[in-house]
Amino acid sequence: MGILIASALVIIGVPYQAQAASPTLSISVSALQVGSRGTITATLRHIPSGHSATIAVTGPAGTTCANTRWASPGVAVTSCTVVPRLAGGYTVSAKATRFYSGRVVGTQTTSLRVTAKPAPPVLTIASSLKVNTTGTITATLKNVPAGQSVRIVPSGPSPMSCGTTKWVATGVARTTCTFLPRGAGGYPVTAVATRYYGGRAVGTHTTSSRVAALGVTAVVPTVVRRGEATTLRFTVGGPLWSPGAVLRIAPGVAGAVGCPAELLVRLSPDRTASASCRVTPQPARRLTVAPDLWAGKNRIPGMSVTVKITDAPLLEAATASTLWGQESETLWELAKGMTAGSHDAASTGFDIIIHARHEGWDSPTVAELVQHLLDVRKPDGGWGIENAWDAFGDGTTNPESTTYTVSTAGHAGPALLGAWQNKLVTDEDLRLAVDSLLNTPRVNVPGGICVAYSNSGKDLPCVPNVNLGAGAWLKQVREVTGWSIPLLDDVVAQITAADRYLFNPTTGYWGYSDLPSQLGKPQDAPHQGYTLQSVLVLEPEFGKSATLQFLSNPWWDQPTGGTLRDFGNGLSQVAFADCQGAALSPSVLEAFSAIKETTADQMTKFLALQGTLYGFRALGACFQGETW
Secondary structure, three states, X not given: OOXXXXXXXXXXXXXXXXXXXXXXXXXXXXXXXXOOOEEEEEEEEOOOOOOEEEEEEEOOOOOEEOOOEEEEOOEEEEEEEEOOOOOEEEEEEEEEEEEEOOEEEEEEEEEEEEXXXXXXXXXXXXXXXXXXXXXXXXXXXXXXXXXXXXXEEEEOOOOOEEOOOEEEEOOEEEEEEEEOOOOXXXXXXEEEEEEEEOOEEEEEEEEEEEEEEEEEEEEOOOOEEOXXXXXXXXXXXXOOOOOOOEEEEEOOEEXXXXXXXXXXXXXXXXXXXXXXXXXXXXXXXXXXXXXXXXEOOEEEEOOOEEEEEEOOOOOOHHHHXXXXXXXXXXXXXXXXXXXXXXXXXXXXXHHHHHHHHHHXXXXXXXXXXXXXXXXXXXXXXXXXXXXXXXXXXXXXXXXXXXXEHHHHHHHHHHHHXXXXXXXXXXXXXXXXXXXXXXXXXEEEEOOEEEEOOEOOOOOOOOOHHHHXXXXXXXXXXHHHHOOOOOOHHHHHHHHHXXXXXXXXXXXXXXXXXXXXXXXXXXXXXXXXXXXXXXXXXXXXXXXXXXXXXXXXXXXXXXXXXXOHHHHHHHHXXXXXXXXXXXXXXXXXXXXXXXXXXXXXXXXXXHHHHXXXXXXXXXXXXXXXXXXX
């Protein structure tokens, strides 16, 4: 083995005088073990006064020595350190040289035989892990004595898959496991190594460690509600950096506010860290958290996490009732100060129902409104609008005298039927409206028939909300009057049979029409609400299911576009069908309240009265025991 001679520093002593004892050189060595640091000390005692001394030490390869120093008067010491590489015997030698006035006046030598013991077996755990990437975890037992066999059994995160124990070098055994970490941070791992000799267990070693997976992971609650503060948590693994290193997290939050653009974390002794921030979800379909981990200019992208943003907690019934009442009254006051414009019949029909609810059907105002409704009928006994109109924008303009199916069945029809029940109109008045619808052109569609948009003979594309509205009103007339009218039952049956035409069960929406340009597209929320009102009458079980599907999503998570006012119009139309849900929903009331905020150039009496009617219906049906 190699020999290292320490460099020596000459030490000057006190003036020369006779010494009673002769200088003696000795060596002391700490217990030596392979792989561990030991010490060698060479000491020269009884150095005459005035002498200087150097002590050179030789030992196992890798021995390093300090300069000779005085330990006390007449005593010089050289200290060395050594890390034995191999077990076995070593000779350690020391030579001391004394000087007086620059001349060598004496030397002493000595040596000592020492033994370095083998290092004890040591079990360690190491890893190379990165989030969403299959990595390795190893358990290694070093310094296994010759002739022994080893079995190492690691245990840790699931699903960790481990192979058999193998020799990787002389006296070194290892078991390698694979693991796919889904999240950053630390994972506890334990390993048990058993040594065998002659088939018998002669030693067991156990160790545990927390291994770090490189990356950053966001932990997002499974349920987040709009406007309700929630905590986002981040776990970090930084095995590439030292404990105490400061890393940056860019949270990457969309759909909520409140989290800073950057979070600083300091790695713990196991090279992991955590951070959190509070956010308030906004009216967006999804809350998305896509974090990045930064160390200087090094970016490690984390996996994006997305959850649906649901409505805020339901309101108390008393609170919701008050809000429905206030918003409806506000819209009615707006309507009272406006003129009907081109939708005179529609506005009058809504006005009749609202006044009848507040004042009773025997109110003079109701009677005047009913008479006005009769006065604005079209020649065939139905209703329309007060101007010429190209309904489909195809260049075919209908004259002002045109009867529109939705005007008769959806706008004027409910008021007319109520007036008939309260003897404000004659059988003939009601029958004329029924015949108008029965005489409107019909087209065949999959499953049944579709009543045309108008009686012009040109507006033949099928519009489900119009068709189903006609069928629902005709059915109600049949049920209320008990009349037996040729064609009515057959038409209602065939319309009902086609109620799924253009319905998309995935979105829960109907298409607006079967024009090629609109196929596959959901209609707007106001027409969706009217469609559902009608299906609730025609096929109650299907209608209820489709209505709850529509109401289950807040306005920001609907599959169609539109303004907040549009969603308020659509959702409020059928809120009465879900008194324990939609009628108490903050988002439904938020959208409903937006109707009154419509700009002056877009607000109409028709729109204000629509909202008024829908609001009072939800209020009455859900909170005041009324039947609608």
